[in-house]
Every structure is written in structure tokens, then in C-alpha cells.
Amino acid sequence: MNSQADSVEGAQSFEENPTSSGRRLTQLDRLSVTELTGIGPARAKALGAMSIVSVLDLLMHYPRRYADRSHPTLINDAVVGEESMIEAKVTSIRSRPARNRRSIVDVEIADESGVLTVTFFNQPYRKDQLHEQDDVVVFGKVELFRSKLQMTNPIVDLVGDQTGAIIPIYPQSAKAGVSSRDLTRYVTEALSRAKVFADPLPEIVRKQLKLVNRSAAFLHIHRPESMNEVFPARRRLAFDELWRMQLVLVLRKRAQAREARGIAHRTVANDPSTDLVGAFTSRLSFALTGAQRRALDEITADLASELPMHRLLQGDVGSGKTIVALITLLYGVQGGHQGALMVPTEVLAGQHFGVAKRLLAGIMVPDSRCLTGEREVRIELLTSQTSTTRRSELHQGLRDGTVDVVVGTHALLTDEVRFHSLGIVVIDEQHRFGVDQRAILREKGSGTGNDRRDPDLLVMTATPIPRTAAMTVYGDLDYSELDELPPGRTPIRTRWVSEPSDEQRVWSRVREEVTKGAQVFVVCPRVRAQDDLDESDQSGLIYLDDRGDEQPKLFGLDETATPTRPARSAIEEAERLATTELVGLRVGLLHGQMPSNEKESVMVSFRDGFLDVLVATTVIEVGVDVPRATVMIIEDADRFGIAQLHQLRGRVGRGAGESVCYLLGYDVSEEAGKRLAAVAGTTNGFELAEIDLELRGEGTVLGARQKGRNDLRLASLRRDRELVLLARSVASQMIDADPTLANSHAILNELLLFIGEDEALYLERS
16 A cells, blocks of 8 residues: 555465464455455456455445344344345245336245245345345345235345354345345454454553453454454444544644644733734623633633644634634734635635634834834735736735735635735635645745744634544644624524425515515525535535635535425526515525625625615625525425535524524435424534534544545444543554654554555555
8 A cells, every 4th residue: 555564574475474463454354355265356356346355444334234044033033114134035025016117036035933024115136135045144124015014125145055043144245246145254264364463452452451452353343152242343443543533633643742843922012012913802892701701711721822723613603713713813913914714615605714714904003114113913814816916916926924814715726826924724614625735735834944923823613523533633732612602693593494385485475574674595405406415415524615715624414315396496496586585685695606896796795785685606605794684494304404504504594583494395314304404403512513523423424534434434433432541542642752753664554455545645644
């Protein structure tokens, strides 16, 4: 995989001696599955289709469940309406045609207690996969149909004549022709020939954490003699996954601390004339929340240090992150440095720029170049749409230091952007930017060579994720949390409209609110009806920003939903509403494919009250602040993820008026129903983050980290919160004792085997 891992003295076959402590995973990775009996080129190709190429791949292809023959569930003991796992023998197979050229395969299975009919819809291969007298395990919901027990489309595993009380059931592939029984045979041979596994975790640590050794873990996860052996094995292997991930994060964090030379900011002003933060906070019409004060205490402690700050600020919608960001930037300005605020979209950049200009108006900064010896803090906006002339002036102001704070999009990353003395960088909506983009901004710090100074970095996200997940995704950052809302906020009522007949009441409410002087958002998942993709992409992992570029996105649309009805589109819905339910009202349209000047014009019109209703796509998901907007209507709400629904809901409830969010979702799937019910049930983003993680799994937060081998095959950020904390603690202690793992070659080589190429190169450079 990489040079260091490949340089390990590794066995080319099982016959070569392992290390004195046992087989290392790096050695098993160098062993092809063709070393095992019965695996020739054709069989190896079939396994390769399942991403099983080496013996290590095989041993890390863990059972997904187990058939417990010591406590069998007999057919007649199965409870109707509940899921059961039943081991039985195939007694008959029948295939019959269905409508729409589809097929139905009926399989009858029986055990000593009774008979169960298993019906497969549109799975014609089952008639060739299964044969009379096959021993099978089926897992699914037991139903009663015409007084007979039945399962529909259950999971099926062939177990054959395997002996033992506990039979492992592996993820298999009918397409590749690899069954669970085949995998059992290969794994059994691999375990017997590997014998003992080297364990990089010191015995004293294993005892403290009550972890079994690696040999026992691999043996018992694959060949348990009782179910009591499975949990300790899974716990150890799950710990290893989290530990490796945390080691990389701690190494990265410590490397940053070693390599970087920061700025010790002046967080306490010498005199009132230079106390910009004091001047700013004294003019606020509200008091900071306790959470904001705690976060600022942590931030100012970082800023006062000569080590650059690398901090994550997590906060719910409306928790006041913008105020914290502005105060942070002002600390840099009052010490004679500059600040940069980078956001993912032009709409959000314009919003932040407008808020900053308004709140910082009249704040004076000393400047000997001015006749009066001072001037107003200068804030500028830089996006891809900034004119050439304006851009040239702005670049000059950044270079000579007359621009104090710049708000911008990806345009800040270009080579032409150079700062006189960049002191603080704030990145909003962090989950839409990668590590490399953070690094580009950091490298724009002041000075060269030994005099180079890295700016302090604050990254923010309004899409909360559970703390243990944050430790895994953003583990190279320190952590602050805004867990309370400012006083005076009126809670947003949320209603799930599940019947089409109730929709007219929603449009009637819109008319009532507009009559009172309020404004309304209507959000659609698509730009236009004929689009193949929703604006945020149905995969849930791609975000189309306002330039049309693809950016990583977490918590997006429902990737599992397959609704039969066409999604509503913003263009068509704006036209329809303006001539039907909302005729007579001033209806505007906003979506990401519009030219930037048109988008800005529409947003200004809506913000200034010249539009009553704004029909939009998710381009208004973050940062849009219109205090008079009191109604949010999300059409086809089942096509959105929990966090995105929560973000969209947060566009209302920003003024004194009572606000309501309507989720229009009819005839939705069970999973979509759970999401809509969750959003309707609470406005707490951190609670919703826990539910989202539970419903959608680790992939929603791990994102790009979930590549290659280290994709948390066994570990779960939901179930294994304790292990996340333990893994972090152990990783920190190990790096404290051996900062570069120079004396821990086995651990380092194992890390390089599992992590991605980019992180491997970074660690090698460090």
C-alpha cells in the first residue's frame, strides 16, 4: 500500500516463519488468498469481487451474525410479526411468473416442529441457489398468510453440514458465487495456519482495559465455542479500529503543534482605545449566553498561546456562532493582524458580510496612516463573482493591511490572495471543506522561513454530531460546544403533514401570515422537474454549491429512499403557487443554478420585504437570516436527511413572532417516517444528531474517513462510545511516550497499512 508498510519483513507464504511474537497484520496482507487450499485463479477472482484479495482481507471479513444451534428457534415457536432466525431443511422449490415480467420463487422449509413458506419476489436466482435437502438459515419477519407461516424476501444463508453449537454467518455474494459456507472453510484454514497473531497493544494496557489478546479476538470472532466468546472478541477488534483512527488524529495534532509557530494574540487590550472586543460587546443589544462565554474563554486561552489554535466550535441552529466568530476575529484585529472568514456558498458569504458590516459599524481601529490616527474596521467580501477591478483593490488592501477582515468563498484559496499579517482564520460549515483547504488558508500566514507565523484556526459547524463522533471525525481539533440558545427565541413548532388532504390548510396559513406582515419560505428538492438529480443530490453525499462544483457533503438527502412520485421542483412550484394557492402574493424564486447577481437580487428583495414568499432549493439551507420569515414549508420532506431538515427549519424563528415549520411528506417509507417524526418531535440539534446517527449509521459522519480498510467494520460510534474515549486516551498516552512512533515500528507499519494514502504521506513527512 505504501513504501513503509511494504518494507516490513513479511512472509510470502504461510510456510515462512512469522515474527517471534506471531503473525503481523502487515505480513498477512502480503499473503494472497491463493495460498489457501482450493483457491485458484477463478476462485480468487470471485473473492476479489468481494474485495477479498489477501489473507488479511479474509480474516477481516467478519461474520454478520451467528446461528446458535445450542438455542434454536423452531418454526412453530416463531412469533408472528417479529423477526426470527430459523435453521431448517429445504423440502421444495417452485418458480412462478408474476406481473411486469417479474418472478416469484416459493421455497418450503421444514424442521422438526413445522413448515415455513419462504417467498422471494424478483429474485429468480434463488431457484438455482437453493436445492432440496439443503440446510439453510433464514432471517426475517414471520407473517401469517392463509393460516400458514411465511417469510418474504428474508436473508438466506447456506450452512450445509457445518458442525458446532455456534455457526458464523458471513456476508456472501450470490453474484460472485461465494457462500457463507465457502468463507467458513477458507477462514478456518487461515486461522489454523496463522496460529498466533502479534499484538501491538502492550499487555499492561490490555489488562487495564480488560481486552483479550489479538489471537483470541480473531479466533473467537470467527470460531466461537459459545456466544459468550463473541462479545469480548468483537470489543477488542472494534477497539483496534478506533485506536488506529485516534492514533492518526493524535499524530496529526502533535505534528501540527511541533511544526507550527503561532501568534500570541493580545487578548487583553493595553488601553480602551485598542479594546475592540470590549467596544463590540458593549454595543450588543443582548447578553452573551453562558455557552458563548465558555467557548470564548477557551478560544482566548488558545489565542494567547504561541501555539496556533486548532479548534472546532459546534453549535445548534441559532446558538450564536456568528457572534463568537466575530469576537474571535476582532481579537486578531486589535493586535494588528487580519482575519478571514471562509464559507461554502456565495449566498452565505453575502449574509455573513452583511451581518459583520452591520455589527462592526463604528468600531474604530488605530491607524497611523490616517489623519485622525484611527479608522473604522474595514470588512470586505470576496467571491468568484467579485469584479476584476474590485478584486484588484481588495487584493491590494489585503497585502498592505488596510483590509482587516475578509469574508469569502473558495476564492480566498487562490494564489492571488496574500495577506499582510493573517492572524485568525474562521471556517464556517466545516463539513463542506477538507483538510487540504484548511491547510491552504493556514499557509497564508505572515512571514517566511523561521519567522513564519501560522494563523489561529477556528472551524464551525451548525450540523451537530455526537461528541464521540466529533472526536473521531475532527479528532485533530480541540472542541467547544454551544449547547444553549439565546434568550427570547420563540420555539419553532414543527408539523408533519402526512395526508395530501391537509395541504390546503398549510397554504391558508401562509396567506394568514402574509396578511400579518410575515414572510414564508417554500423549499423544494429539485431545481426543475426534468433534472436527473436533486439540487443536493439524492446520494446524500454530494453538495452542488453555487458554482456547480461538487463538494463533499454529509447529512444530505435520503440515499435509501426510492419514492415513486416525481419530486417537486422549485421552478415549476413557484409558477404553480403564484397562479393557484398563493395567487395575488409576491412569489420569488431562488436556486443554485441562477447567476450570482440574480441570486443576490432575489435575496435582497426577500430580506427587504419586497417578496412575500420565497420558493427555493437548499441553497438557503445555512446562514440566511430573515427575521420576518415565520413559516417554513419543506415539500417532499421525506427526500431530505434529518440534519438538512433541521437546518432548513432554522431559517425561521429568528424574530419575535411565533414560527412554524411544515414537513410535507405523503406515503413515505418507514425510515423516512422515522426521520420526519424525529424532526417534528424536537428542535434540539444535538438530540437529532444522535437519532440521525442511529438511523443512518456511521457513514453520515465519517465521510471521507470511511475509505479503504479502516471503515469501522465492527466499531460503532453509537454503541461503542466508551471505546472511543478509551482509544483516544490510549493513543494520547502512546504518542506522549513516543511522539513519532519512531520506537514503535510495528504500530507505525500497521497504521500505514490501514490509513489512506494522503494521511500516510502526511505522517511520513511529519
